[in-house]
Amino acid sequence: MDDRLTCILCPIGCELEVSRVGDKFEVKGNECDKGLAFAADEVLHPKRNLATSVPASGTTARMISVRLTGGVPREMIFPILAEIAKLRPALSVRRGQVLIANVLGTGVDVIATRTLLF
Ligand code: SF4
Numbered sequence: 001m002d003d004r005l006t007c008i009l010c011p012i013g014c015e016l017e018v019s020r021v022g023d024k025f026e027v028k029g030n031e032c033d034k035g036l037a038f039a040a041d042e043v044l045h046p047k048r049n050l051a052t053s054v055p056a057s058g059t060t061a062r063m064i065s066v067r068l069t070g071g072v073p074r075e076m077i078f079p080i081l082a083e084i085a086k087l088r089p090a091l092s093v094r095r096g097q098v099l100i101a102n103v104l105g106t107g108v109d110v111i112a113t114r115t116l117l118f
Helices: 034-044 074-085
Strands: 002-006 015-021 024-028 051-055 063-068 098-100 110-112
Touching (some): 002 034, 074 110
Antiparallel strands (some): 002 015, 015 024, 098 110
């Protein structure tokens, strides 16, 4: 099995060619060793982060931007978005404030990304 990936760990953005034979990998195109770990994670345990916004409690005019504190398995993105859609945070939040701890048992929190004080 061959995969082509772009390493996103630094601005160079190496184009990686990943060949998998059994449980072994061969990676070409990486300019440093970080690309090896990136390729293995992407092939074996792909994770994604997400950022979105939700309306503050009692209004649809004030949106509060949120993101995850880390990557989650790709198949968890839509279930987590559904959990986030239920959120109606208070109108005043601080950047980094946890709005959902350990969302759906992933070990990752949903946090506010900016301070809004009213
Ligand atoms: S392989 Fe290394 S040099 Fe290339 S994009 Fe990834 S981190 Fe940057």
